[in-house]
Amino acid sequence: MSAERDLSVRIGTLFMKNPVMPAAGTYDYFENNAGLFPMESLGAIMIKSVHRHPRPGNPPPRVVEVYGGMINAVGIPSVGMEAFMEREIGRFAALNVPVVLSISGSRPGHYAECLELLDNDPCISAVEMNLACPNIDSGLPFSSDLATLRYTVGESRKATRLPLIAKLNPSVPDIVPFARAAEEAGADALTLSNTFRAMKIDIDRQKPVLGSSFGGLSGPAVKAANLFLVWSAFQQVKIPIIACGGICSWQDAVEYMLAGASAVQVGSRNFSNPNVMPEIIAGIESYLAEKGYAAAREIVGLAHRQ
Numbered sequence: 001m002s003a004e005r006d007l008s009v010r011i012g013t014l015f016m017k018n019p020v021m022p023a024a025g026t027y028d029y030f031e032n033n034a035g036l037f038p039m040e041s042l043g044a045i046m047i048k049s050v051h052r053h054p055r056p057g058n059p060p061p062r063v064v065e066v067y068g069g070m071i072n073a074v075g076i077p078s079v080g081m082e083a084f085m086e087r088e089i090g091r092f093a094a095l096n097v098p099v100v101l102s103i104s105g106s107r108p109g110h111y112a113e114c115l116e117l118l119d120n121d122p123c124i125s126a127v128e129m130n131l132a133c134p135n136i137d138s139g140l141p142f143s144s145d146l147a148t149l150r151y152t153v154g155e156s157r158k159a160t161r162l163p164l165i166a167k168l169n170p171s172v173p174d175i176v177p178f179a180r181a182a183e184e185a186g187a188d189a190l191t192l193s194n195t196f197r198a199m200k201i202d203i204d205r206q207k208p209v210l211g212s213s214f215g216g217l218s219g220p221a222v223k224a225a226n227l228f229l230v231w232s233a234f235q236q237v238k239i240p241i242i243a244c245g246g247i248c249s250w251q252d253a254v255e256y257m258l259a260g261a262s263a264v265q266v267g268s269r270n271f272s273n274p275n276v277m278p279e280i281i282a283g284i285e286s287y288l289a290e291k292g293y294a295a296a297r298e299i300v301g302l303a304h305r306q
């Protein structure tokens with residue numbers, strides 16, 4: 001059955017044999033999860049965001065569980081781009097699977113600087129720009145301001161030949177102008193989306209639980225809201241959409257594909273079920289077989305049919 005279904009996805013020169021990859025920052029390949037399943041069974045792997053400059057990340061506690069998910073305020077601890085290139089990138093060369101690098105910055109120019117330092121390295125098949133990070137000049141995420149988003153993606157476009165994926169922040173009044181701006185500035189695909197701003201208060205201590213007071217909500221709680229973002233953007237952009245938000249099962253993945261996602265990223269669910277990604281791939285394949293489709297791309301956006 002599986003040999004007959006074509007699950008492949010293309011994003012520019014990035015070829016994935018199936019549409020499933022981990023979300024940035026939620027899967028560790030070499031220590032905790034090493035050997036659980038062959039990495040090459042995934043469509044791609046994602047390296048957690050490497051920041052332009054070294055960062056310690058946020059004060060603890062950095063994660064807390066809430067109804068329907070978790071809130072994280074990890075704050076992108078990073079060795080910085082130079083040290084990543086010197087010491088870490090080589091580890092990914094041995095993996096027989098396309099590798100996507102997530103990059104982040106604190107100023108608009110930081111993303112293009114990361115890409116110049118990356119210098120189209122052959123270990124990396126595509127780059128995802130984590131545009132939910134705050135721009136220290138305004139305090140706003142890069143993808144919450146149209147002019148900043150255009151500039152940041154546009155400068156990055158000039159700095160690399162690699163496929164560029166713009167990962168947008170969901171907390172905007174309407175995702176469509178932001179999706180279009182990223183496309184017009186040269187993004188090859190969109191990831192929709194990132195965590196939703198959230199917090200939890202300890203009622204005994206009468207203080208926020210997280211060390212940085214607030215953080216980002218992820219998990220099943222965000223799925224329905226995020227599905228609407230994918231649905232809305234699909235009608236308005238031509239580039240592929242990668243869905244990210246609350247995907248815990250193959251049914252979630254299929255729902256996102258019907259809304260318009262060409263590929264999916266699995267985040268928080270990896271922590272409670274590190275085998276969930278191969279389960280999702282198998283489930284998508286069975287769904288296609290059961291419904292009589294030859295290729296995963298045939299179901300992308302199907303729910304928009306009149």
Ligand SMILES: Cc1cc2nc3c(=O)[nH]c(=O)nc-3n(C[C@H](O)[C@H](O)[C@H](O)COP(=O)(O)O)c2cc1C
Nearest residue numbers: 023024025049072130194218219245246247267268
């Ligand atoms: C612990 C943790 C760390 C994360 N680190 C990053 C990161 O480095 N870069 C990034 O773009 N997103 C990061 N995210 C956001 C995820 O990639 C994803 O967008 C979000 O969790 C929504 O997907 P989910 O509901 O499947 O978890 C992180 C999320 C969590 C829970």
